Each structure stands twice: as C-alpha cells, then as structure tokens.
Amino acid sequence: MGTTNEKILSLRNVTMDYGGKRVLNGVNLEVSKGQIIGYIGPNGAGKSTTVKIMLGLIDNYRGEVEIFGQDIASGDPSYKRKIGYVPENAEAYDNLTASEYLIFTAELYGMNRAHAEDKATKLMKEFELGDVIHTRLSSFSKGMKQKVLIISSLLHDPDLLFLDEPLSGLDANSMMVIQEILLQLAAQGKTIFYSSHIMDLVEKISNRIVLLVKGEIVADGSFKELQEMSEEGTLAEIFNQLTGFTEHKNRAEKFVSIVQEEQAHA
Amino acid sequence: MRNFQSLRFLALFKKMFLKFGIDYEAMQKILRVKLTMDERRVPTIFNDSRKKKDGNQFLKSLWIYGLYGLMLIPFIVLGDSYIFQMSIVFGMIMFILMTSMISDFSSVLLDVRDKNILQTKPIRGKTISAAKIVHVMIYMSFITGAFVTIPLLVSLFRHGIVFMFIFLAELLLVMLFVVVVTSLLYLFVLRFFDGERLKDIINYVQILLSIGVVIGYQLLIRSFGFVDLDITYTFSWWHLFIPPIWYGAPFELLLAHNVTNYTIIFTILAVCIPVLAIYCYARLMPSFERNLEKLMSDTRKRKKKGNRLDEMWARITCRRNEERVFFRFAALMMKQEREFKLKVYPALGMSLVFPFVFIFSELRERTFADISTGNMFLFIYFCNLMIPNIVHMLKFSGSYKGSWLFKATPIQQMSTAYSGTLKAFLVKLYVPILLVLSVVFTWIFTVRILPDLVAVLLAGIGQTLVTYKLINDEEYPFSKSFEFTQDAGGAKMLLLSLVTGVFVVGHLIATPFNYGIYVYIVLLLAVVLIGWRMVFPSKGSIGFARGSGS
Numbered sequence: 001m002g003t004t005n006e007k008i009l010s011l012r013n014v015t016m017d018y019g020g021k022r023v024l025n026g027v028n029l030e031v032s033k034g035q036i037i038g039y040i041g042p043n044g045a046g047k048s049t050t051v052k053i054m055l056g057l058i059d060n061y062r063g064e065v066e067i068f069g070q071d072i073a074s075g076d077p078s079y080k081r082k083i084g085y086v087p088e089n090a091e092a093y094d095n096l097t098a099s100e101y102l103i104f105t106a107e108l109y110g111m112n113r114a115h116a117e118d119k120a121t122k123l124m125k126e127f128e129l130g131d132v133i134h135t136r137l138s139s140f141s142k143g144m145k146q147k148v149l150i151i152s153s154l155l156h157d158p159d160l161l162f163l164d165e166p167l168s169g170l171d172a173n174s175m176m177v178i179q180e181i182l183l184q185l186a187a188q189g190k191t192i193f194y195s196s197h198i199m200d201l202v203e204k205i206s207n208r209i210v211l212l213v214k215g216e217i218v219a220d221g222s223f224k225e226l227q228e229m230s231e232e233g234t235l236a237e238i239f240n241q242l243t244g245f246t247e248h249k250n251r252a253e254k255f256v257s258i259v260q261e262e263q264a265h266a
Numbered sequence: 267m268r269n270f271q272s273l274r275f276l277a278l279f280k281k282m283f284l285k286f287g288i289d290y291e292a293m294q295k296i297l298r299v300k301l302t303m304d305e306r307r308v309p310t311i312f313n314d315s316r317k318k319k320d321g322n323q324f325l326k327s328l329w330i331y332g333l334y335g336l337m338l339i340p341f342i343v344l345g346d347s348y349i350f351q352m353s354i355v356f357g358m359i360m361f362i363l364m365t366s367m368i369s370d371f372s373s374v375l376l377d378v379r380d381k382n383i384l385q386t387k388p389i390r391g392k393t394i395s396a397a398k399i400v401h402v403m404i405y406m407s408f409i410t411g412a413f414v415t416i417p418l419l420v421s422l423f424r425h426g427i428v429f430m431f432i433f434l435a436e437l438l439l440v441m442l443f444v445v446v447v448t449s450l451l452y453l454f455v456l457r458f459f460d461g462e463r464l465k466d467i468i469n470y471v472q473i474l475l476s477i478g479v480v481i482g483y484q485l486l487i488r489s490f491g492f493v494d495l496d497i498t499y500t501f502s503w504w505h506l507f508i509p510p511i512w513y514g515a516p517f518e519l520l521l522a523h524n525v526t527n528y529t530i531i532f533t534i535l536a537v538c539i540p541v542l543a544i545y546c547y548a549r550l551m552p553s554f555e556r557n558l559e560k561l562m563s564d565t566r567k568r569k570k571k572g573n574r575l576d577e578m579w580a581r582i583t584c585r586r587n588e589e590r591v592f593f594r595f596a597a598l599m600m601k602q603e604r605e606f607k608l609k610v611y612p613a614l615g616m617s618l619v620f621p622f623v624f625i626f627s628e629l630r631e632r633t634f635a636d637i638s639t640g641n642m643f644l645f646i647y648f649c650n651l652m653i654p655n656i657v658h659m660l661k662f663s664g665s666y667k668g669s670w671l672f673k674a675t676p677i678q679q680m681s682t683a684y685s686g687t688l689k690a691f692l693v694k695l696y697v698p699i700l701l702v703l704s705v706v707f708t709w710i711f712t713v714r715i716l717p718d719l720v721a722v723l724l725a726g727i728g729q730t731l732v733t734y735k736l737i738n739d740e741e742y743p744f745s746k747s748f749e750f751t752q753d754a755g756g757a758k759m760l761l762l763s764l765v766t767g768v769f770v771v772g773h774l775i776a777t778p779f780n781y782g783i784y785v786y787i788v789l790l791l792a793v794v795l796i797g798w799r800m801v802f803p804s805k806g807s808i809g810f811a812r813g814s815g816s
Contacts, residue, residue, distance in 0.1 A: 055670075055673065077676040078676050080675055080676035081676040085674045087670055091665075091667040091670060093668040094665050095599070095604070095664070095665060096598055096599075096602065099570065104591065104594070105675065108672070108677060134569060134571065135462075136462060139462060
C-alpha cells in the first residue's frame with residue numbers, strides 16, 4: 001500500500017477531562033495519506049472520545065488537532081467536507097426512509113440533491129438493499145442499518161474516514177465486502193481511522209495499529225512492530241499483554257465454577 | 267418488585283386457570299414483571315405530566331376517567347327511552363375503552379420482546395397468551411371501574427337494583443368485546459398491511475384520544491344544558507351493525523318488557539358476539555404471533571413518495587441551499603416522526619376546534635347575523651396560542667441521537683438549520699390550520715375580514731420568531747430527548763402565550779381607524795421581515811471568517 005508522507009491529521013498533546021476524570025492524557029499522533037489506522041484499546045480507554053474530538057463533536061479539549069493542515073478549533077467547519085463518519089450503535093434519524101436519510105446527509109456535506117439520490121440508489125443496490133430504499137430505517141435490522149450508515153459516510157467521496165465498530169451486525173459475506181472496500185479505498189489514497197474490538201479484523205486490514213490504554217498511547221506501529229515489542233503471537237494476545245490483562249484464565253475458571261454450583265435443596 | 271393487589275385478587279381464580287391447562291405460577295410471575303414495568307411508563311391521557319415519578323402513573327391518572335364518567339349521568343338519569351339512552355352510554359364507554367386500549371395497551375398486545383424473552387423459555391404458548399390477555403384485562407377493569415362506578419351508583423338509585431345488575435353484566439361483556447376486538451383488529455391490519463402502517467394507526471388513535479379528551483371536557487361542561495331525550499327509538503336494519511345499540515336493548519327487553527324481534531336479536535348479539543370473538547381470538551392467536559414478526563423487521567419493497575409540494579415551498583421560502591435542506595428535513599420529521607406527532611398534533615387539533623367552541627357558545631345567546639357583523643372573528647387568534655408549544659417541541663426528537671450528524675458535517679451556518687425548520691413549521695403545520703379556519707371564518711364573517719386574516723398570519727409568523735428567539739436559541743432542531751420537554755418552565759411558556767394577546771391588542775387598536783388595519787399589516791410585515799433578518803443573519807458565518815486566518 002502506497003503510503004506517502006502527506007500529513008492528513010495530527011494530534012498534539014491532546015488532553016480531555018470529563019466530569020473531573022481524565023479521559024485523554026496527552027495523545028500525540030500523526031497520520032499520513034493512505035494509511036489504515038487500527039485504533040484499539042479496552043472499553044473506556046478514550047477511543048470514541050478521540051474520534052469525537054476530531055469530528056468536532058467535542059470542543060472543550062486541550063492541545064492541538066490539525067486535519068488537512070487546518071486547526072479544527074478555528075470554528076470553520078469546512079474541513080469536515082472531506083470526512084466520513086460511521087458512529088457506533090448505528091444512531092440515525094430512523095423515522096426517515098433510507099433514501100431520505102442518505103440524501104439529507106449528502107446534502108449536509110454539500111452534495112447536489114439529484115446526484116446524491118442517484119449515487120445513493122446505486123450504492124444501496126450494490127449492498128442488495130435496492131428494495132428497501134424507500135422503507136423507514138426504524139424497521140431495518142442492525143446489519144441493514146449499518147450498511148446504510150456506511151453508505152452515508154462514503155456518498156460524498158471523503159478523503160478521511162472515521163469508522164467506529166463499522167462491521168457490527170454484518171454477516172460474514174458483507175464483512176468481507178466492506179473489508180475489501182476499505183482496502184481499495186486506502187489504495188486510492190484515502191485515509192481510514194478504524195476503531196474496533198474485533199482484533200482479527202484489525203490485524204488483517206490495518207497497516208498501522210495504535211493502542212490506547214487509559215487515555216495514553218502505549219503502542220504505535222505496524223502489526224510486525226507490535227509483535228516484536230512483545231513475545232505474543234496474535235494481536236489479541238498482544239492486546240492482553242500490553243493492557244496488562246493476564247488473568248483471563250483465572251477469571252473464566254471462577255465463572256465456570258459458579259455456573260456449576262449446585263442448587264441448595266430446601 | 268412488590269406484591270400487587272391485582273395479583274392477589276387473581277389468585278382467587280387459580281383453579282379456573284389450572285383447569286384450562288395454564289401454568290398459573292408462571293403466568294403470575296410474568297404478570298408481576300409486566301406490572302412492574304408498567305409502573306415505569308406514562309399513559310397518553312396524562313401526557314402532560316413529568317416523567318420519572320414513582321408508582322404506576324396509570325393508576326394515578328384514573329381520576330380523569332372518573333371525571334369523564336360523570337358525563338354518563340345525564341343520559342342515565344334523564345328521559346325514559348332505555349334503548350336510546352343506554353346505547354349512548356355504551357357508545358361512550360366503548361369509545362373510552364377502545365381508544366385507551368389502543369393508545370396505552372397496544373404495547374402490551376404488540377410486545378415483540380415477548381417473543382424473544384418468553385417463548386424461548388420452557389413455558390407453554392397458552393400460558394403466555396393468557397398472561398397477555400389477563401394483563402390487559404387488569405387495566406381494563408381499572409379503567410372501567412373508574413369510569414362507571416359513580417354512574418353505576420346513580421343508576422342504582424334511579425332505576426333500582428335489577429338495572430344495576432344488567433349494567434354490570436353488560437360491562438363485563440363490553441370489556442371482553444373491546445379487548446378481543448382490538449386484538450382482532452391488529453390481527454387484521456398485520457395480516458394485510460405491515461408493521462409501519464399499524465404503528466401509524468396506533469399513533470393516530472393516540473392523537474385522537476388526546477383531542478377527544480379535551481373536546482369531551484368541553485362537552486361535559488355543556489352536556490347538562492343540551493341533553494334532550496324525548497326521542498322515541500325506531501328500528502332500522504343497519505342498527506344491527508352498531509354494537510352500542512346491542513347493549514342498550516337488554517334494558518328495554520328486561521325492564522320495559524318491550525319484547526320485540528329487534529330487542530331480542532340485539533340482546534343475543536350482545537351476549538354471543540364477545541363469546542364468539544374470544545373463540546376466534548384463541549384460534550387466531552398463533553397466526554397473530556407469527557405476524558408480529560412484521561413489527562420487528564419490515565423489509566418490503568416500497569415506492570418513492572413524491573413530495574413536489576414540499577420541494578416547491580422549499581424553493582419559494584428559502585434562499586440558501588443549506589436552509590432548503592433543513593426545510594425538507596424538518597418537513598419529513600414533522601410528517602413522519604410518531605413521537606413528535608403525538609406531542610404536537612393534539613395541539614393542532616385543538617387550535618382548529620377552539621375558535622369554533624367559543625363562537626358556538628356565543629351562538630346560543632345571539633343570532634348568527636348579529637355575530638357575523640361584530641369582532642368575534644378575533645377568536646381566530648386562538649390558533650396562534652399553539653405556536654409557543656410547538657416551536658418548543660421542534661427541539662426534540664425520538665431519535666435525537668442521530669443529531670451527531672449536524673456536528674460531523676460541514677454546516678456553514680448553524681442558523682440556517684432553524685430558519686429552515688421554522689419555515690417548514692409555518693408552511694406545513696401553521697398555515698394549513700389557519701387556512702381551514704380562514705375559509706370557515708370568511709364564510710361566517712364575509713370577505714370583509716380578509717385583511718384581518720392577513721394580520722393574523724403575520725402575527726403568527728412574528729410569534730414564531732419571538733418564541734424561537736426566547737427558548738430555542740442556538741441549538742439544532744430535533745436534537746434533544748423528549749424527556750427534557752418540561753425543562754422550559756411553565757412560566758416562560760405562559761408568558762410566550764401572552765404574546766398572542768399583545769398581537770390581539772394591536773389588532774384591536776388598529777381596527778377602529780380608517781385603513782388602520784392596513785397600516786397594522788404593513789407594520790407587522792416590516793417587523794417580521796426585519797426581525798427574521800436579525801435573528802437569522804445571512805452573511806457569512808463568524809467561524810468562516812476566523813477559519814480563513816489559520
């Protein structure tokens with residue numbers, strides 16, 4: 001994959017406090033064009049917060065965030081024009097139909113209406129959702145809704161993609177399609193920021209992995225480099241080691257023994 | 267989870283349930299969980315109340331039903347045509363039971379979680395169905411009890427003990443009838459339509475109930491005045507299809523000894539139809555459960571709905587493209603979001619009805635010709651009273667979490683979001699209501715009031731702007747949870763309603779002068795145009811100017 005040195009985004013010493021608790025603690029990160037970043041970390045490590053800061057959903061952080069060479073704190077929202085975002089939990093105005101929702105988001109990104117509708121229809125068909133394009137999102141299954149949100153993040157042909165657990169609810173075939181789409185997009189020079197808990201996937205598609213623990217980056221590099229850092233084999237094991245979690249066996253044993261406890265006969 | 271009184275009462279029938287092969291213990295456990303969950307829900311009839319109160323909000327709302335029950339008394343006490351009076355009484359009872367059944371207990375009948383949670387457990391389907399029906403019946407008994415206890419006692423004193431017993435027996439039949447018929451109605455709708463359509467139907471019934479309750483209150487106040495029951499009943503064949511009449515007939519048959527073919531047929535229908543309906547229900551329950559799937563996922567092919575009218579209005583009323591996008595979005599939300607409709611449409615219905623309520627009460631003292639020459643048309647300002655409430659509601663949405671979109675997308679000017687939304691509100695909700703009222707008012711008061719109506723419209727737009735400025739400032743529309751609707755503070759809302767009064771006073775001052783109303787219109791127009799510019803400045807945003815520096 002061709003990684004040039006053109007800088008797409010950079011975080012400098014980003015710190016964030018939330019209700020007296022430090023969520024991010026001096027995060028430094030530079031991302032170049034064409035990279036697929038696997039952004040991983042245990043629950044509550046601050047992954048979503050980082051993404052939300054970069055998208056402008058949170059603005060009371062400290063430090064500097066530059067995207068496409070522009071400081072996002074300036075208040076000019078036009079840097080978002082070339083960003084796509086898939087939120088976790090598939091949150092959307094789900095009383096709208098798929099087509100209404102897609103056109104609406106595309107228009108907010110500044111696309112022309114007719115063009116958006118045409119493109120949305122074509123993309124929906126590619127995901128085998130052509131029949132339900134005029135059906136309300138509220139009646140969609142998790143996987144279908146996820147596909148619509150993925151389309152909505154790509155309709156305006158963004159240069160930078162933020163994906164938060166983008167494959168949840170999708171079947172194995174759709175997952176493979178999306179993975180392939182991401183790889184091809186990266187090959188075209190798009191930058192993808194991908195956070196997930198599914199380590200196999202992250203291992204497979206990322207060319208750079210960033211591990212966040214308690215608001216700090218503890219590892220940053222390719223999968224190979226991460227392997228060299230620790231003695232473990234798979235990313236999941238490296239993840240366990242770097243997050244200092246080694247007692248999974250003990251915990252499981254205890255859990256199983258409780259499951260098997262006999263009912264005391266009265 | 268506590269021990270419920272109703273479950274203790276139910277235990278009396280334990281043997282009966284066991285005889286039907288129902289696992290009583292399991293049913294009782296299901297019911298206890300369900301009743302506990304209900305304590306955390308707010309019924310429609312009480313939808314003004316704040317959320318997060320303790321105890322069963324439903325039980326606390328019962329006094330409203332008690333109040334409405336008073337409406338039945340004149341029909342029981344006055345007149346002496348049993349079949350006519352009691353048909354009206356049962357008509358009202360059925361209306362109340364049916365609407366509250368649909369609006370508040372649909373969730374019980376249509377609970378799709380039951381499928382995943384209960385049917386995967388080792389419990390027989392029969393037990394689950396029984397739990398469902400018993401659950402609904404518990405509430406129906408509460409409503410019926412609250413609604414008819416006082417009328418029932420009145421009937422005891424007025425018509426004697428036999429009358430009361432017939433009344434009581436029929437109430438039981440009616441309850442069964444309503445519960446089962448509603449279930450069958452759902453069955454029918456789900457069989458031929460899809461889940462979305464059913465949800466729409468339920469939504470509209472909820473809206474109807476909210477309007478019905480307020481209008482019913484008006485009728486209640488006036489009902490003693492215009493009840494005139496010296497009507498004799500004559501039979502027509504189509505009466506066979508009106509259930510309330512079935513339940514009026516037994517009184518005629520058993521008390522007035524009016525033994526005719528039709529009273530006998532009605533009485534037979536009154537008893538047999540509910541029994542038959544239960545039989546059908548038991549038979550059709552499995553297919554009902556199957557069709558419930560449609561509520562969970564609905565993936566049928568659908569055609570595109572054309573909304574060229576919205577398109578046209580968006581072009582006419584909005585100049586910036588971003589604003590048009592929000593106009594269309596808001597128009598769709600107002601049309602399609604059920605929770606929003608439930609909160610807002612009753613207010614619309616009332617603003618459509620109230621101006622007439624006042625004119626009608628005036629009609630009883632003055633002649634039509636007298637009214638049509640006066641200033642009574644100013645009652646049309648009542649429809650402006652709804653504006654603060656609805657503009658406030660534009661902040662909220664059931665799927666408010668989707669509003670991350672507004673922050674993640676490059677919206678150049680935040681103010682276009684609201685100016686588009688407010689324009690959509692005016693075009694889609696306010697103007698249609700005003701238009702209907704205007705047509706009728708022009709018919710009553712002749713074309714001389716046309717300039718006044720223009721002034722009303724401009725006042726409405728002005729009030730929308732004032733309300734927005736005072737309560738919605740700076741947030742995106744449809745981006746907060748409905749849980750926070752009460753946060754605005756009643757005093758502020760009341761104050762904003764008073765703004766309508768200011769416009770009425772302005773109107774009254776302008777009227778006596780020659781061409782005064784035209785001056786007033788020009789003045790309003792200027793205020794609205796300048797005000798809109800000031801509230802929604804159309805120059806490049808501040809952020810944009812700053813951004814170019816970096």
